[in-house]
Each structure stands twice: as structure tokens, then as C-alpha cells.
Amino acid sequence: MLVVMKAQATPEEIQVVCDYIEHLGFRAHPLPGAQRTAIGITGNQGEVERGNLEELPGVAEVIRVSKPYKLASRDVKQEDTIVRFQGTDAAIGGHELAIIAGPCSIESREQAFAIAEQVAAGGAQFFRGGAYKPRTSPYAFQGLGLDALKIMAEIRDKFGLRIVTEALDNDTLELVAEWADVMQIGARNMQNFSLLKQAGRLRKPVLIKRGLSATLEEFLMAAEYVMSEGNYQVILCERGVRTFSDHARNTLDLSVVPAIKRVSHLPILVDPSHGTGRRDSVLPMARAAVACGADGIIVEVHHQPENALSDGPQSIYPAQFEKMMGEIEKIAPVVGRTLPRGIHVGVSAE
Ligand code: PEP
Numbered sequence: 001m002l003v004v005m006k007a008q009a010t011p012e013e014i015q016v017v018c019d020y021i022e023h024l025g026f027r028a029h030p031l032p033g034a035q036r037t038a039i040g041i042t043g044n045q046g047e048v049e050r051g052n053l054e055e056l057p058g059v060a061e062v063i064r065v066s067k068p069y070k071l072a073s074r075d076v077k078q079e080d081t082i083v084r085f086q087g088t089d090a091a092i093g094g095h096e097l098a099i100i101a102g103p104c105s106i107e108s109r110e111q112a113f114a115i116a117e118q119v120a121a122g123g124a125q126f127f128r129g130g131a132y133k134p135r136t137s138p139y140a141f142q143g144l145g146l147d148a149l150k151i152m153a154e155i156r157d158k159f160g161l162r163i164v165t166e167a168l169d170n171d172t173l174e175l176v177a178e179w180a181d182v183m184q185i186g187a188r189n190m191q192n193f194s195l196l197k198q199a200g201r202l203r204k205p206v207l208i209k210r211g212l213s214a215t216l217e218e219f220l221m222a223a224e225y226v227m228s229e230g231n232y233q234v235i236l237c238e239r240g241v242r243t244f245s246d247h248a249r250n251t252l253d254l255s256v257v258p259a260i261k262r263v264s265h266l267p268i269l270v271d272p273s274h275g276t277g278r279r280d281s282v283l284p285m286a287r288a289a290v291a292c293g294a295d296g297i298i299v300e301v302h303h304q305p306e307n308a309l310s311d312g313p314q315s316i317y318p319a320q321f322e323k324m325m326g327e328i329e330k331i332a333p334v335v336g337r338t339l340p341r342g343i344h345v346g347v348s349a350e
């Protein structure tokens with residue numbers, strides 16, 4: 001259920017409605033929009049008695065949300081959500097594209113700083129780097145853990161980049177929330193409901209990667225888990241799904257971008273690195289991602305990918321990152337977007 005407040009409803013009237021919903025034993029989720037505030041109701045098994053709610057001052061109407069995802073749905077909030085980062089211009093969603101770049105894994109302080117310097121110069125506002133790695137083999141590099149989080153905190157201070165990193169489980173989520181700016185929930189954990197709920201109880205933006213075979217509805221239900229706990233700063237990310245195609249690691253399903261935009265107000269990024277698994281496919285798919293309306297790109301960059309401890313074959317060189325930014329800058333205006341101001345795009349490189 002959804003309570004739509006009148007455009008001129010006062011904060012006090014909104015509070016009275018929220019209190020009333022909570023008094024009924026449900027949860028109220030006020031979601032302010034440009035025109036009016038809508039208040040999502042969760043925790044109800046069947047229909048909420050709408051009569052009394054409709055009588056409260058400031059209420060325009062009470063409507064049923066028919067989709068299984070409610071808070072993530074455009075029925076509840078028509079305007080696109082923009083996730084902002086205090087004290088910076090960085091944002092995900094909205095007019096400017098968000099660019100998140102960095103290595104798959106933090107391997108050492110030197111490696112991380114070398115790459116951060118290059119992606120910052122190339123125009124990224126966010127730095128990605130794995131501290132806790134979800135590896136198929138238990139014998140593969142598992143990440144530097146807390147040491148990596150500390151290295152990334154130094155990178156934030158030095159280069160002004162916001163930090164995006166993955167949490168593998170409930171313990172590492174606490175640490176990621178403490179040290180990073182965006183808590184990433186990986187494809188393999190997209191339906192780890194306990195982890196999603198815990199991310200919903202924290203007050204940091206959450207980036208949810210699409211599961212390896214998740215439908216659009218399952219993807220949005222993962223977002224709904226986080227939002228149902230009161231954290232509305234959710235960012236989605238398409239990173240390829242499993243298909244019969246064997247020319248690439250995954251099949252990057254760009255068609256999910258307009259499909260998500262149709263039904264949800266949440267921002268959606270595209271990851272052309274995991275989506276293809278091949279360095280030579282990353283730039284073409286990054287261009288396509290911007291063209292189809294993605295809110296930004298998360299991309300793996302490594303200064304020495306041949307020595308990378310994870311995902312070297314899909315990591316692009318810093319010079320290719322610069323080239324990608326130059327290409328994106330040209331495509332963005334066609335779809336009404338820009339790269340953030342102050343970005344430096346140098347000469348193109350191979
Ligand atoms: C990653 O971003 O390094 C990663 C492991 O991504 P995914 O969960 O999409 O495989």
C-alpha cells in the first residue's frame with residue numbers, strides 16, 4: 001500500500017501518517033519526491049484498512065501497489081533516485097554519469113596507489129577495489145581484507161575518490177560500512193537475504209550486482225530487501241548473466257537497463273568487465289552501456305594486468321581507461337548525459 005500525500009502537505013502531517021502506520025504495527029517509508037511525498041507501507045500481510053488513512057490531514061489518496069517490489073517501484077516514487085555523497089559533488093543517478101574504476105583486487109599499497117592516481121587523472125569519481133574476494137577456488141587469492149580497506153581509505157584522502165568495495169558476509173559488511181563509501185553486494189550474494197537485510201539496517205549506499213541468473217524481478221526484490229529495512233540508497237548493477245554463449249565470460253544484458261528504468265526509480269550501472277571477461281570487449285560495451293541509458297560504468301583497470309592476482313584478462317590499461325572516457329564523453333550528450341565537470345581526458349591511446 002502507498003499513501004500519496006498532497007503536494008502542500010506539511011512535515012507534521014507526514015509525520016502523523018507515519019506514526020499512524022507504525023501504530024497499526026506496520027512500517028512507514030516516507031519517500032519525498034519533487035511534487036509530493038509518498039509513504040510506502042510494508043509489513044502488512046493483506047490489505048491495510050484504507051478508510052482511516054484517507055481521512056488523515058494532508059492525504060491525497062491511498063493506493064495498492066500491485067508489483068511484488070514496492071519501495072523500488074516507480075509506483076511509489078516517480079522521479080529517478082540520485083544517491084549523493086556528503087561533502088562531494090559525486091553522485092550516482094541523475095544527469096551526470098558515475099564512473100567507478102580500479103583493480104579487481106587490492107594487491108598492495110603500491111599497486112592500488114598507482115592505479116588510483118591514473119583513474120583519478122582520467123576522470124573517475126569513485127575507486128573500486130576488492131578487499132574480500134568471492135573466488136571460485138578456495139586456493140585463489142582471497143583479498144587483503146582489512147589492510148586493503150585501510151589502503152583504500154588512504155586513497156580517498158589523497159585523491160578525493162569515493163570508495164566502493166564488496167562485503168562477502170555479515171562480518172565483513174560491518175567493516176566495509178566503517179571504511180568505505182559504497183557497500184557492494186556481489187552477484188553471488190544477490191540473494192543472500194540476511195546480508196541484504198543487514199545492509200538495509202546500515203546507513204550507507206549499497207551497490208547490488210545482478211545475480212548470475214537473476215530475473216529482473218529477482219534483481220529488484222534484492223533491492224527491496226535493503227529498502228524494506230529503511231535504507232533507500234540503493235544502486236543496481238548489470239554485470240552479465242550466464243547463457244549458452246561461449247565467446248565471453250558472461251552475456252552482458254544491456255536490455256535490462258531500459259527494462260529497469262521503466263519500472264524502477266533506482267539508478268543502474270553497467271559493469272563491462274565482468275560482463276564480458278575480455279579486455280578487448282570492455283570499451284565497446286562501455287560505449288553501448290552509456291548509449292542505452294545506464295547511469296554509469298564500473299570498470300576494472302590495472303596498470304600491469306598480466307601480473308594481476310585476479311581478473312587480469314578483463315582489466316583494461318590506464319591508457320584504455322582514458323580512451324574509454326573520451327568516447328563516453330562524446331556519446332553522453334546524445335542521451336542527455338554528461339561526464340562530471342573537471343574531468344580530464346587526455347590524448348587517446350590504444
Ligand atoms: C567484482 O566486482 O570484483 C566482482 C566479483 O563482481 P561480481 O560479483 O559481479 O562477480
Ligand code: MN
Nearest residue numbers: 104300310311
Ligand atoms: Mn573482478
